[in-house]
Amino acid sequence: AQKITQTQPGMFVQEKEAVTLDCTYDTSDPSYGLFWYKQPSSGEMIFLIYQGSYDQQNATEGRYSLNFQKARKSANLVISASQLGDSAMYFCAMRESAGAGSYQLTFGKGTKLSVIP
């Protein structure tokens, strides 16, 4: 089974509208973390937002918020007021323990977001 599932290969959103990118995960690690990264066409990986498994409140960073539903094992990214510069690939990633104080990061396959003027 995939550890991180992003079911939307591509999404379109009108400029200034909000959009939700889906991410579900599977882990037996009681202490895990969830990240969202943005990859524009230039190729660099840009950190957006982080949610720890024990965090009580949903994470927010400016126009980005993470809708964390622990029981459903979902960590959807919400982008409010979309901008043309938001057009990019978006990756959900999960940090799990790998024993002896180390960890591993597993990425989903990504969602390509296109913002329409």
Add this chain to the structure above:
Amino acid sequence: NAGVTQTPKFQVLKTGQSMTLQCAQDMNHEYMSWYRQDPGMGLRLIHYSVGAGITDQGEVPNGYNVSRSTTEDFPLRLLSAAPSQTSVYFCASGQGYGDLPQHFGDGTRLSIL
């Protein structure tokens, strides 16, 4: 701040050749890792290290070797390149226990003919 520096940015190899992808970070991060990114596959972990002298395998380690002799450097070696290793390679570093985001290099685009 240089952050994470990867060299080279582009490389073309012939099948069977060897090469080393370089990765250096100047943030004194203990954790460093290598990923490969293939179309439609996201990023997959190749090898990682939690400190100098300590390395471990990720999801797709076959065909790659790593070593970590210093905190700053984490080179990735392809001993005998194969066309299946054509990919974009990212090096990343991080601190703490992974509660903070990793810093990624700009990537190396590698083609094996």
